[in-house]
Amino acid sequence: MSNVKTRILSLVVLLALFFFQPVSSFGEDPTPTPSPTVTPGGPTPTPDTSGKLNEIKKNIDELEKKVIDLQSQEKTLSSQISVVDSQIKLTQLRINQTKEEIDTLNEDINSASARITNLEGSLDDITKALLGRIVATYQIGSIQPMQMLLTANNATDFLTRANYLRIVQAHDKKLIYDIQQAKTDYENQKSLFEEKKVKVVSLKTQLEEYNKQIDEEKKAKEELLRVTKNDESKFQNLLAAARAEQSAIEGVISSLQLKDGTPVKQGQTIAVVGNSGAPVCSTGPHLHFEVRKGGSLENPSNYLKSGVNYQYSYDSGSYDYYGTINPSGSYDWPLDETITINQAYGSHGYARSFYSGGSHTGIDMVGGSSLIKASKDGTLYKGTTSCGSAALNYVAVDHGDGIVFWYWHVR
Numbered sequence: 001m002s003n004v005k006t007r008i009l010s011l012v013v014l015l016a017l018f019f020f021q022p023v024s025s026f027g028e029d030p031t032p033t034p035s036p037t038v039t040p041g042g043p044t045p046t047p048d049t050s051g052k053l054n055e056i057k058k059n060i061d062e063l064e065k066k067v068i069d070l071q072s073q074e075k076t077l078s079s080q081i082s083v084v085d086s087q088i089k090l091t092q093l094r095i096n097q098t099k100e101e102i103d104t105l106n107e108d109i110n111s112a113s114a115r116i117t118n119l120e121g122s123l124d125d126i127t128k129a130l131l132g133r134i135v136a137t138y139q140i141g142s143i144q145p146m147q148m149l150l151t152a153n154n155a156t157d158f159l160t161r162a163n164y165l166r167i168v169q170a171h172d173k174k175l176i177y178d179i180q181q182a183k184t185d186y187e188n189q190k191s192l193f194e195e196k197k198v199k200v201v202s203l204k205t206q207l208e209e210y211n212k213q214i215d216e217e218k219k220a221k222e223e224l225l226r227v228t229k230n231d232e233s234k235f236q237n238l239l240a241a242a243r244a245e246q247s248a249i250e251g252v253i254s255s256l257q258l259k260d261g262t263p264v265k266q267g268q269t270i271a272v273v274g275n276s277g278a279p280v281c282s283t284g285p286h287l288h289f290e291v292r293k294g295g296s297l298e299n300p301s302n303y304l305k306s307g308v309n310y311q312y313s314y315d316s317g318s319y320d321y322y323g324t325i326n327p328s329g330s331y332d333w334p335l336d337e338t339i340t341i342n343q344a345y346g347s348h349g350y351a352r353s354f355y356s357g358g359s360h361t362g363i364d365m366v367g368g369s370s371l372i373k374a375s376k377d378g379t380l381y382k383g384t385t386s387c388g389s390a391a392l393n394y395v396a397v398d399h400g401d402g403i404v405f406w407y408w409h410v411r
Contacts, residue, residue: 053104056097063090077228077235080353084221091214098207105200112193216320220349223321227350238283240388242354245281245288248387249361249408252394253292258404261379264397266332270380271395273335273370274411280388286342287372288408289334290362293401299345300363303329303403304375310339310365321349325363331375331399334407335367342366362406372407375399 063086070083228235264270275285291298304327314322323344333339343350343364352358374380378399385392394408 053097053100056093056100060090060093060097063093075239077224077230077232080224080235081221084217084224088214088217088221091210091217095207095210095214098203098210102200102203102207105196105203109193109196109200112189112196116189116193216349219317220321220353223318223349224353239354241279241281241283243356244388245277245392245408246355246361248277248281248385248392249288249290249394249406252383252385253295253406258379258381258396258398261381261398264374264378264380266374266376268374269371270374270397271372271382271393271407271410273366273372274393274409276384276409276411277387277390277392280390281392282387282390282409285370286364286366286409287335288362288364290406290408292404292406295402297361301325301327301329301345303331303405304333305329305331308333308339309337310341313340313342323348323351323360331405332373333367334372334375334405335365336369336371336373337367339365339367362408372410375405378405 067083067086067090070079070086073079228238273285273287275282278284289300291300291303304325306327306329308327310325310327312319312322312324322342323346325341325344341363343360345360345363347359351360355361372395374397376399378397381396381398383394383396385394392408393410394406395410396407397405399405
Protein backbone atom coordinates (compact mmCIF):
# COMPACT_ATOMS: atom_id res chain seq x y z
CA MET A 1 0.00 0.00 0.00
CA SER A 2 2.87 2.35 0.84
CA ASN A 3 4.28 1.73 -2.67
CA VAL A 4 0.98 2.76 -4.25
CA LYS A 5 0.86 5.94 -2.12
CA THR A 6 4.44 6.72 -3.06
CA ARG A 7 3.68 6.20 -6.77
CA ILE A 8 0.57 8.44 -6.63
CA LEU A 9 2.49 11.18 -4.77
CA SER A 10 5.32 11.04 -7.31
CA LEU A 11 2.86 11.33 -10.21
CA VAL A 12 1.11 14.32 -8.58
CA VAL A 13 4.45 16.10 -8.16
CA LEU A 14 5.42 15.36 -11.74
CA LEU A 15 2.00 16.56 -12.97
CA ALA A 16 2.48 19.83 -11.12
CA LEU A 17 5.93 20.25 -12.63
CA PHE A 18 4.51 19.42 -16.07
CA PHE A 19 1.88 22.18 -15.98
CA PHE A 20 4.28 24.84 -14.65
CA GLN A 21 7.28 24.12 -16.89
CA PRO A 22 7.83 25.79 -20.32
CA VAL A 23 8.03 23.59 -23.41
CA SER A 24 11.77 24.17 -23.68
CA SER A 25 12.31 22.35 -20.39
CA PHE A 26 11.36 19.15 -22.21
CA GLY A 27 14.14 19.69 -24.71
CA GLU A 28 12.09 21.49 -27.39
CA ASP A 29 13.10 24.86 -28.88
CA PRO A 30 10.44 27.60 -28.98
CA THR A 31 8.49 27.79 -32.22
CA PRO A 32 10.19 30.31 -34.54
CA THR A 33 8.46 33.56 -35.43
CA PRO A 34 8.33 34.45 -39.13
CA SER A 35 10.86 37.15 -39.88
CA PRO A 36 9.96 40.19 -42.00
CA THR A 37 10.73 39.77 -45.69
CA VAL A 38 11.60 42.25 -48.40
CA THR A 39 8.60 44.37 -49.30
CA PRO A 40 7.30 43.48 -52.78
CA GLY A 41 8.11 46.25 -55.23
CA GLY A 42 11.16 47.38 -53.29
CA PRO A 43 14.57 47.79 -54.90
CA THR A 44 16.13 44.50 -55.91
CA PRO A 45 19.27 45.38 -57.84
CA THR A 46 20.86 42.57 -59.77
CA PRO A 47 24.64 42.58 -59.36
CA ASP A 48 26.66 42.60 -62.54
CA THR A 49 28.76 39.54 -61.76
CA SER A 50 30.53 39.56 -65.15
CA GLY A 51 31.40 43.27 -64.98
CA LYS A 52 30.30 43.61 -68.61
CA LEU A 53 27.44 45.97 -67.82
CA ASN A 54 29.66 48.16 -65.67
CA GLU A 55 32.21 48.36 -68.47
CA ILE A 56 29.54 49.44 -70.96
CA LYS A 57 28.29 52.13 -68.58
CA LYS A 58 31.83 53.40 -68.12
CA ASN A 59 32.31 53.65 -71.89
CA ILE A 60 29.00 55.50 -72.23
CA ASP A 61 30.06 58.08 -69.64
CA GLU A 62 33.38 58.64 -71.39
CA LEU A 63 31.76 58.98 -74.82
CA GLU A 64 29.10 61.40 -73.53
CA LYS A 65 31.87 63.68 -72.25
CA LYS A 66 33.66 63.41 -75.60
CA VAL A 67 30.51 64.46 -77.50
CA ILE A 68 30.07 67.49 -75.23
CA ASP A 69 33.72 68.47 -75.78
CA LEU A 70 33.38 68.12 -79.57
CA GLN A 71 30.19 70.17 -79.62
CA SER A 72 31.89 72.99 -77.75
CA GLN A 73 34.66 73.22 -80.33
CA GLU A 74 34.57 75.51 -83.34
CA LYS A 75 32.39 73.95 -86.01
CA THR A 76 34.12 72.42 -89.00
CA LEU A 77 33.02 69.64 -91.28
CA SER A 78 35.49 67.25 -89.69
CA SER A 79 34.42 68.18 -86.14
CA GLN A 80 30.76 67.77 -87.09
CA ILE A 81 31.47 64.35 -88.58
CA SER A 82 33.33 63.44 -85.38
CA VAL A 83 30.28 64.46 -83.37
CA VAL A 84 28.00 62.31 -85.53
CA ASP A 85 30.41 59.36 -85.39
CA SER A 86 30.61 59.64 -81.60
CA GLN A 87 26.85 59.82 -81.33
CA ILE A 88 26.55 56.69 -83.45
CA LYS A 89 29.03 54.88 -81.17
CA LEU A 90 27.18 56.19 -78.12
CA THR A 91 23.85 54.91 -79.39
CA GLN A 92 25.43 51.54 -80.21
CA LEU A 93 26.74 51.30 -76.64
CA ARG A 94 23.27 52.08 -75.33
CA ILE A 95 21.89 49.34 -77.56
CA ASN A 96 24.48 46.91 -76.13
CA GLN A 97 23.64 48.02 -72.59
CA THR A 98 19.93 47.54 -73.13
CA LYS A 99 20.45 44.08 -74.64
CA GLU A 100 22.63 43.10 -71.69
CA GLU A 101 19.98 44.31 -69.24
CA ILE A 102 17.29 42.37 -71.11
CA ASP A 103 19.40 39.18 -71.03
CA THR A 104 20.04 39.61 -67.30
CA LEU A 105 16.35 40.18 -66.59
CA ASN A 106 15.37 37.15 -68.67
CA GLU A 107 17.75 35.01 -66.60
CA ASP A 108 16.21 36.44 -63.42
CA ILE A 109 12.72 35.72 -64.77
CA ASN A 110 13.64 32.10 -65.51
CA SER A 111 15.12 31.72 -62.00
CA ALA A 112 12.09 33.34 -60.41
CA SER A 113 9.79 31.07 -62.41
CA ALA A 114 11.66 28.00 -61.17
CA ARG A 115 11.52 29.27 -57.58
CA ILE A 116 7.80 29.94 -57.90
CA THR A 117 7.23 26.39 -59.14
CA ASN A 118 9.25 24.97 -56.21
CA LEU A 119 7.43 27.17 -53.73
CA GLU A 120 4.06 26.06 -55.11
CA GLY A 121 5.12 22.45 -54.58
CA SER A 122 6.41 23.17 -51.05
CA LEU A 123 3.23 25.00 -50.17
CA ASP A 124 1.12 22.06 -51.32
CA ASP A 125 3.24 19.53 -49.43
CA ILE A 126 3.28 21.52 -46.17
CA THR A 127 -0.47 22.17 -46.40
CA LYS A 128 -1.22 18.47 -46.86
CA ALA A 129 1.06 17.61 -43.92
CA LEU A 130 -0.65 20.18 -41.72
CA LEU A 131 -4.14 18.91 -42.60
CA GLY A 132 -3.03 15.44 -41.58
CA ARG A 133 -1.53 16.72 -38.37
CA ILE A 134 -4.69 18.66 -37.45
CA VAL A 135 -6.65 15.41 -37.06
CA ALA A 136 -3.94 13.73 -35.02
CA THR A 137 -3.39 16.80 -32.87
CA TYR A 138 -7.10 17.10 -32.19
CA GLN A 139 -7.27 13.48 -31.10
CA ILE A 140 -4.25 13.77 -28.85
CA GLY A 141 -5.26 17.20 -27.61
CA SER A 142 -8.67 15.84 -26.52
CA ILE A 143 -6.97 13.66 -23.90
CA GLN A 144 -7.05 15.47 -20.56
CA PRO A 145 -3.90 15.50 -18.33
CA MET A 146 -5.75 13.69 -15.53
CA GLN A 147 -6.79 10.95 -17.95
CA MET A 148 -3.14 10.56 -19.00
CA LEU A 149 -2.16 10.41 -15.32
CA LEU A 150 -4.67 7.73 -14.43
CA THR A 151 -3.97 5.63 -17.49
CA ALA A 152 -0.20 5.88 -17.21
CA ASN A 153 1.59 2.74 -16.08
CA ASN A 154 4.27 4.68 -14.23
CA ALA A 155 5.96 8.06 -14.00
CA THR A 156 8.13 7.36 -17.05
CA ASP A 157 5.06 6.47 -19.12
CA PHE A 158 3.28 9.67 -18.01
CA LEU A 159 6.32 11.85 -18.87
CA THR A 160 6.69 10.16 -22.25
CA ARG A 161 3.04 10.84 -23.13
CA ALA A 162 3.19 14.42 -21.88
CA ASN A 163 6.42 15.16 -23.71
CA TYR A 164 5.09 13.63 -26.91
CA LEU A 165 2.00 15.85 -26.74
CA ARG A 166 4.18 18.94 -26.39
CA ILE A 167 6.39 17.83 -29.29
CA VAL A 168 3.33 17.33 -31.51
CA GLN A 169 2.01 20.78 -30.59
CA ALA A 170 5.39 22.39 -31.30
CA HIS A 171 5.62 20.52 -34.60
CA ASP A 172 2.17 21.79 -35.63
CA LYS A 173 3.23 25.35 -34.84
CA LYS A 174 6.31 24.81 -36.99
CA LEU A 175 4.11 23.60 -39.86
CA ILE A 176 1.94 26.72 -39.56
CA TYR A 177 5.07 28.88 -39.59
CA ASP A 178 6.40 27.04 -42.66
CA ILE A 179 3.14 27.62 -44.52
CA GLN A 180 3.15 31.30 -43.64
CA GLN A 181 6.80 31.68 -44.70
CA ALA A 182 6.25 29.74 -47.95
CA LYS A 183 3.21 31.86 -48.74
CA THR A 184 5.14 35.08 -48.11
CA ASP A 185 8.06 33.91 -50.26
CA TYR A 186 5.67 32.84 -53.00
CA GLU A 187 3.93 36.23 -53.06
CA ASN A 188 7.29 38.05 -53.11
CA GLN A 189 8.61 35.95 -55.98
CA LYS A 190 5.39 36.45 -57.95
CA SER A 191 5.61 40.22 -57.42
CA LEU A 192 9.27 40.37 -58.50
CA PHE A 193 8.50 38.12 -61.45
CA GLU A 194 5.79 40.48 -62.71
CA GLU A 195 7.99 43.56 -62.15
CA LYS A 196 10.82 42.08 -64.18
CA LYS A 197 8.43 41.14 -67.01
CA VAL A 198 7.19 44.74 -67.16
CA LYS A 199 10.79 46.00 -67.11
CA VAL A 200 11.69 43.73 -70.04
CA VAL A 201 8.80 45.10 -72.10
CA SER A 202 9.96 48.66 -71.33
CA LEU A 203 13.56 47.85 -72.27
CA LYS A 204 12.49 46.24 -75.54
CA THR A 205 10.58 49.41 -76.44
CA GLN A 206 13.66 51.45 -75.56
CA LEU A 207 15.80 49.14 -77.69
CA GLU A 208 13.54 49.76 -80.68
CA GLU A 209 13.95 53.52 -80.18
CA TYR A 210 17.74 53.19 -80.02
CA ASN A 211 17.79 51.11 -83.20
CA LYS A 212 15.69 53.74 -84.93
CA GLN A 213 17.95 56.49 -83.58
CA ILE A 214 21.15 54.88 -84.80
CA ASP A 215 19.65 54.48 -88.29
CA GLU A 216 18.74 58.18 -88.26
CA GLU A 217 22.25 59.15 -87.15
CA LYS A 218 23.86 57.10 -89.90
CA LYS A 219 21.57 58.68 -92.49
CA ALA A 220 22.36 62.14 -91.07
CA LYS A 221 26.06 61.51 -91.63
CA GLU A 222 25.43 60.38 -95.20
CA GLU A 223 23.25 63.43 -95.89
CA LEU A 224 25.78 65.81 -94.36
CA LEU A 225 28.48 64.46 -96.66
CA ARG A 226 26.13 64.66 -99.63
CA VAL A 227 25.03 68.25 -98.93
CA THR A 228 28.56 69.50 -98.33
CA LYS A 229 30.07 67.20 -100.98
CA ASN A 230 32.60 66.44 -98.25
CA ASP A 231 34.01 69.91 -98.82
CA GLU A 232 34.99 72.12 -95.88
CA SER A 233 34.39 75.41 -97.75
CA LYS A 234 30.88 74.26 -98.75
CA PHE A 235 30.16 73.38 -95.13
CA GLN A 236 31.38 76.76 -93.91
CA ASN A 237 29.22 78.59 -96.48
CA LEU A 238 26.09 76.72 -95.39
CA LEU A 239 26.98 77.27 -91.74
CA ALA A 240 27.53 81.01 -92.26
CA ALA A 241 24.23 81.40 -94.15
CA ALA A 242 22.24 79.57 -91.47
CA ARG A 243 23.85 81.50 -88.62
CA ALA A 244 23.46 84.87 -90.41
CA GLU A 245 19.76 84.27 -91.08
CA GLN A 246 19.16 83.10 -87.53
CA SER A 247 21.01 86.09 -86.04
CA ALA A 248 19.17 88.60 -88.24
CA ILE A 249 15.74 87.17 -87.38
CA GLU A 250 16.42 87.01 -83.64
CA GLY A 251 17.80 90.56 -83.71
CA VAL A 252 14.61 91.93 -85.25
CA ILE A 253 12.18 90.00 -83.06
CA SER A 254 14.02 90.70 -79.80
CA SER A 255 14.29 94.47 -80.36
CA LEU A 256 11.36 95.41 -82.56
CA GLN A 257 8.28 97.20 -81.32
CA LEU A 258 5.70 96.76 -84.08
CA LYS A 259 4.49 100.24 -85.08
CA ASP A 260 2.50 101.92 -87.83
CA GLY A 261 0.68 98.78 -88.84
CA THR A 262 -2.19 98.64 -91.32
CA PRO A 263 -5.31 96.45 -91.18
CA VAL A 264 -5.26 93.40 -93.40
CA LYS A 265 -7.99 90.91 -94.29
CA GLN A 266 -7.79 87.14 -94.54
CA GLY A 267 -6.63 86.12 -98.02
CA GLN A 268 -5.20 89.56 -98.86
CA THR A 269 -1.79 89.58 -100.56
CA ILE A 270 0.81 90.94 -98.15
CA ALA A 271 4.14 90.13 -99.88
CA VAL A 272 5.87 88.07 -102.57
CA VAL A 273 8.29 85.19 -102.07
CA GLY A 274 11.79 86.41 -102.84
CA ASN A 275 15.43 85.80 -102.14
CA SER A 276 16.23 88.77 -99.93
CA GLY A 277 19.29 88.21 -97.82
CA ALA A 278 21.11 86.44 -100.64
CA PRO A 279 23.81 85.43 -100.96
CA VAL A 280 24.78 85.83 -97.29
CA CYS A 281 21.74 84.28 -95.58
CA SER A 282 19.65 82.74 -98.34
CA THR A 283 20.45 79.96 -100.79
CA GLY A 284 17.47 80.54 -103.10
CA PRO A 285 13.93 81.98 -103.30
CA HIS A 286 11.75 80.63 -100.50
CA LEU A 287 9.51 81.72 -97.62
CA HIS A 288 10.78 81.23 -94.09
CA PHE A 289 7.55 81.16 -92.06
CA GLU A 290 7.53 81.51 -88.25
CA VAL A 291 4.91 81.76 -85.52
CA ARG A 292 5.45 83.55 -82.22
CA LYS A 293 3.06 83.77 -79.30
CA GLY A 294 3.89 86.28 -76.62
CA GLY A 295 7.32 86.52 -78.23
CA SER A 296 8.01 82.78 -77.84
CA LEU A 297 8.52 80.38 -80.71
CA GLU A 298 5.63 78.09 -81.63
CA ASN A 299 5.42 75.15 -84.02
CA PRO A 300 3.68 76.50 -87.17
CA SER A 301 2.07 73.09 -87.75
CA ASN A 302 -0.10 73.72 -84.70
CA TYR A 303 -1.65 76.77 -86.41
CA LEU A 304 -1.89 75.83 -90.11
CA LYS A 305 -4.90 73.93 -91.44
CA SER A 306 -4.75 70.28 -92.34
CA GLY A 307 -6.02 69.01 -95.67
CA VAL A 308 -3.86 71.18 -97.92
CA ASN A 309 -1.87 69.66 -100.75
CA TYR A 310 1.79 69.72 -99.79
CA GLN A 311 4.92 67.74 -100.61
CA TYR A 312 8.58 67.62 -99.63
CA SER A 313 11.53 68.59 -101.77
CA TYR A 314 13.36 65.54 -100.34
CA ASP A 315 12.49 61.86 -100.28
CA SER A 316 11.35 59.85 -97.25
CA GLY A 317 14.90 58.73 -96.54
CA SER A 318 15.74 62.34 -95.62
CA TYR A 319 12.71 63.06 -93.43
CA ASP A 320 14.76 62.74 -90.27
CA TYR A 321 17.43 65.05 -91.69
CA TYR A 322 15.17 67.91 -92.83
CA GLY A 323 12.10 67.19 -90.71
CA THR A 324 8.39 66.72 -91.40
CA ILE A 325 5.23 68.73 -90.66
CA ASN A 326 1.82 67.81 -89.22
CA PRO A 327 -0.71 70.63 -89.83
CA SER A 328 -3.49 70.59 -87.22
CA GLY A 329 -4.64 74.22 -86.74
CA SER A 330 -7.32 76.57 -88.10
CA TYR A 331 -5.31 79.24 -89.97
CA ASP A 332 -5.04 79.38 -93.75
CA TRP A 333 -1.69 78.66 -95.35
CA PRO A 334 0.20 81.73 -96.59
CA LEU A 335 0.86 80.18 -100.04
CA ASP A 336 -1.31 78.56 -102.70
CA GLU A 337 -1.12 74.85 -103.34
CA THR A 338 0.79 72.80 -104.18
CA ILE A 339 3.16 73.74 -101.36
CA THR A 340 6.68 72.31 -101.29
CA ILE A 341 8.44 71.99 -97.91
CA ASN A 342 12.21 72.53 -98.04
CA GLN A 343 12.85 72.29 -94.31
CA ALA A 344 10.56 71.69 -91.33
CA TYR A 345 10.39 73.28 -87.90
CA GLY A 346 12.30 71.84 -84.96
CA SER A 347 15.37 69.77 -84.18
CA HIS A 348 16.44 67.54 -87.06
CA GLY A 349 19.73 66.52 -88.66
CA TYR A 350 20.28 69.64 -90.77
CA ALA A 351 19.35 71.96 -87.90
CA ARG A 352 21.71 70.21 -85.52
CA SER A 353 24.52 70.55 -88.06
CA PHE A 354 24.13 74.25 -88.84
CA TYR A 355 21.86 76.21 -86.44
CA SER A 356 22.75 77.47 -82.98
CA GLY A 357 20.75 75.47 -80.48
CA GLY A 358 20.27 72.74 -83.08
CA SER A 359 16.72 73.77 -84.02
CA HIS A 360 15.11 75.37 -87.07
CA THR A 361 12.76 78.16 -86.00
CA GLY A 362 10.20 77.92 -88.80
CA ILE A 363 9.11 76.17 -92.00
CA ASP A 364 10.89 76.86 -95.30
CA MET A 365 8.50 76.54 -98.25
CA VAL A 366 7.53 77.59 -101.76
CA GLY A 367 4.02 77.50 -103.23
CA GLY A 368 2.06 77.17 -106.44
CA SER A 369 2.54 80.93 -106.85
CA SER A 370 4.88 83.46 -105.25
CA LEU A 371 2.06 85.50 -103.65
CA ILE A 372 1.95 85.49 -99.84
CA LYS A 373 -1.52 85.93 -98.32
CA ALA A 374 -2.76 86.77 -94.84
CA SER A 375 -3.89 83.66 -93.00
CA LYS A 376 -6.52 85.61 -91.01
CA ASP A 377 -7.52 89.18 -90.32
CA GLY A 378 -4.88 91.15 -88.47
CA THR A 379 -2.47 94.07 -88.51
CA LEU A 380 0.31 94.10 -91.11
CA TYR A 381 3.85 95.34 -90.48
CA LYS A 382 6.79 95.53 -92.92
CA GLY A 383 10.50 96.00 -92.47
CA THR A 384 14.07 95.36 -93.56
CA THR A 385 17.12 94.35 -91.57
CA SER A 386 20.74 93.74 -92.46
CA CYS A 387 21.98 90.20 -92.88
CA GLY A 388 25.73 90.49 -93.21
CA SER A 389 26.30 92.61 -96.32
CA ALA A 390 22.78 91.93 -97.64
CA ALA A 391 19.30 93.21 -96.80
CA LEU A 392 16.67 90.82 -95.43
CA ASN A 393 13.03 91.86 -96.01
CA TYR A 394 10.15 90.66 -93.86
CA VAL A 395 6.48 91.20 -93.07
CA ALA A 396 4.60 90.32 -89.90
CA VAL A 397 0.89 90.02 -89.18
CA ASP A 398 -0.40 90.41 -85.64
CA HIS A 399 -3.51 88.23 -85.35
CA GLY A 400 -4.27 89.18 -81.74
CA ASP A 401 -3.94 87.22 -78.48
CA GLY A 402 -0.18 87.65 -78.78
CA ILE A 403 -0.04 85.55 -81.98
CA VAL A 404 2.22 87.00 -84.72
CA PHE A 405 2.99 85.33 -88.05
CA TRP A 406 6.41 86.24 -89.51
CA TYR A 407 7.41 85.99 -93.17
CA TRP A 408 11.11 86.25 -94.15
CA HIS A 409 13.04 86.52 -97.45
CA VAL A 410 10.14 88.41 -99.09
CA ARG A 411 10.17 91.19 -101.66
